[in-house]
Amino acid sequence: MGMMDKTQLYPLRFEPIYQYRLWGGRRLASLLSAPLPGDGPIGEAWVLSDRTDYQSLVANGPLKGQTLGEVMAQFPEQLMGKLSSRFRRFPLLLKFLDAHEMLSVQVHPGDDPSELIPAGDTAKTEAWVVIEAEKGSQIYAGLRSGTTAGILRESLDDGTIADHLVGITPKPGDAVFIPGGTVHTLGDDVVVFEVQQNSDTTFRLYDWGHIDPVTDEPRPLQTDQAFACIEFGASDSGLVAPLVETTTPVKRERLFDCHAFLLWRVLGQEPFTVGAKAEPRVLVGIEGSGQIMHDGIPYAFGKGDVWLLPAEAGECVFQPRGEIALLEIAIP
Ligand SMILES: [Zn+2]
Numbered sequence: 507m508g509m510m511d512k513t514q515l516y517p518l519r520f521e522p523i524y525q526y527r528l529w530g531g532r533r534l535a536s537l538l539s540a541p542l543p544g545d546g547p548i549g550e551a552w553v554l555s556d557r558t559d560y561q562s563l564v565a566n567g568p569l570k571g572q573t574l575g576e577v578m579a580q581f582p583e584q585l586m587g588k589l590s591s592r593f594r595r596f597p598l599l600l601k602f603l604d605a606h607e608m609l610s611v612q613v614h615p616g617d618d619p620s621e622l623i624p625a626g627d628t629a630k631t632e633a634w635v636v637i638e639a640e641k642g643s644q645i646y647a648g649l650r651s652g653t654t655a656g657i658l659r660e661s662l663d664d665g666t667i668a669d670h671l672v673g674i675t676p677k678p679g680d681a682v683f684i685p686g687g688t689v690h691t692l693g694d695d696v697v698v699f700e701v702q703q704n705s706d707t708t709f710r711l712y713d714w715g716h717i718d719p720v721t722d723e724p725r726p727l728q729t730d731q732a733f734a735c736i737e738f739g740a741s742d743s744g745l746v747a748p749l750v751e752t753t754t755p756v757k758r759e760r761l762f763d764c765h766a767f768l769l770w771r772v773l774g775q776e777p778f779t780v781g782a783k784a785e786p787r788v789l790v791g792i793e794g795s796g797q798i799m800h801d802g803i804p805y806a807f808g809k810g811d812v813w814l815l816p817a818e819a820g821e822c823v824f825q826p827r828g829e830i831a832l833l834e835i836a837i838p
Contacts, residue, residue: 665715
């Protein structure tokens with residue numbers, strides 16, 4: 507055994523990767539501690555990413571500066587526990603989105619038809635937890651019943667697509683589920699946390715006539731691929747009712763439970779347990795602060811923080827400093 511094999515993993519915090527998007531804003535500055543670059547619109551902060559083009563970097567401890575991919579490769583069992591044989595790269599991609607304008611109306615592939623999923627990528631089911639919303643903010647998730655492919659195609663030509671989508675007026679705390687194959691978009695000043703399968707495959711159906719000021723061109727659409735992915739039948743997409751699992755010592759609600767991820771929201775001020783034996787967990791700070799206790803060492807946890815608890819850390823005690831709201835994410 508080399509020295510590195512004996513390295514004990516510890517709770518890992520990651521630096522956000524900011525992404526220019528023409529529909530973005532500057533609101534992520536108040537959510538995340540790392541300063542926003544430049545003064546242009548920032549639409550996305552990728553807060554946990556094991557993708558070849560964008561790798562999250564560890565921000566704390568002896569592994570500081572290493573990529574998530576490097577940690578996955580060096581410590582598969584310590585990091586992933588009982589899941590280590592199933593995943594060579596971390597299976598979830600986590601982001602905060604600041605949608606100042608409307609995003610394109612889009613769809614991600616489900617598992618079918620598989621030929622639309624690029625080699626090495628996966629289907630993409632995703633879900634949003636609303637962090638901030640304004641009066642005019644809008645989310646669209648899914649087609650209204652009775653919307654056929656023919657009706658949808660016509661609506662692209664006459665610009666009436668919104669009439670055929672299920673609209674949600676978002677408010678902070680709302681949970682929205684978007685399985686692969688769901689037509690969706692959001693915007694007009696809404697900030698969400700997004701959990702999704704580790705995939706970057708998006709097919710744009712409609713872009714509201716937006717011109718990208720960087721290229722001076724409309725962004726390309728992928729209408730045929732989008733139509734091939736859209737689920738026209740009944741779907742469980744849309745607003746989710748939280749399921750309260752426990753109320754003491756803190757309130758723990760399950761928001762999402764699908765084949766790709768489980769996500770709970772924890773609210774309260776008493777110490778509680780985070781993490782799980784032999785599996786990794788991710789914690790995301792929504793409001794308030796506190797500390798994760800691991801091996802007698804406190805790890806300071808704040809709003810906007812994203813921490814990966816390695817499988818070998820098992821269960822840890824979280825000590826809130828006053829009221830805290832955090833998300834805990836598991837891989838089924
Ligand atoms: Zn999406």
